[in-house]
Amino acid sequence: MRVDKYLWCIRYFKTRSIATKACKEGKIRVNGDLIKPSREIYPMDKISVRKNQINYELVVLDTPDSRIGAKLVDIYRKDITPTEALQKLDLLKYSKDYYRKKGTGRPTKKDRRDIDDWFIDTDDHQSSDSEEE
Structure with a gap:
């Protein structure tokens, strides 16, 4: 075969x-x-x-x-x-969990919209403050 x-x-x-x-x-x-x-x-x-x-x-x-x-x-x-190789696999699983938690890293679409909304709100407050002066 x-x-x-x-x-x-x-x-x-x-x-x-x-x-x-x-x-x-x-x-x-x-x-x-x-x-x-x-x-x-x-x-x-x-x-x-x-x-x-x-x-x-x-x-x-x-x-x-x-x-x-x-x-x-x-x-x-x-x-x-060898059992060492299989233990290495377990360590790899744990290390991946340790270094990067789920949900961290690159923002999701919802996170991006929230960030954009926050920047738009702060820009509106700054422009209204400069108009009052």
């Missing part, structure tokens, strides 16, 4: 074209070698997948006939990803 099809079948990628693109970009390694999407895989091959800043390591146990359910994935692969 092709490596891109295998990674799609065991649900590491949502579509086969995304898996193919990852192979072409050098994010997939089989037995330590960079590969093309058409590379055939066999049982006991070690696959390294770079996804979301994490290097997932897995061993091929068998090849499925087609895409399988999430509960059956462990029949076809053995996940040997």
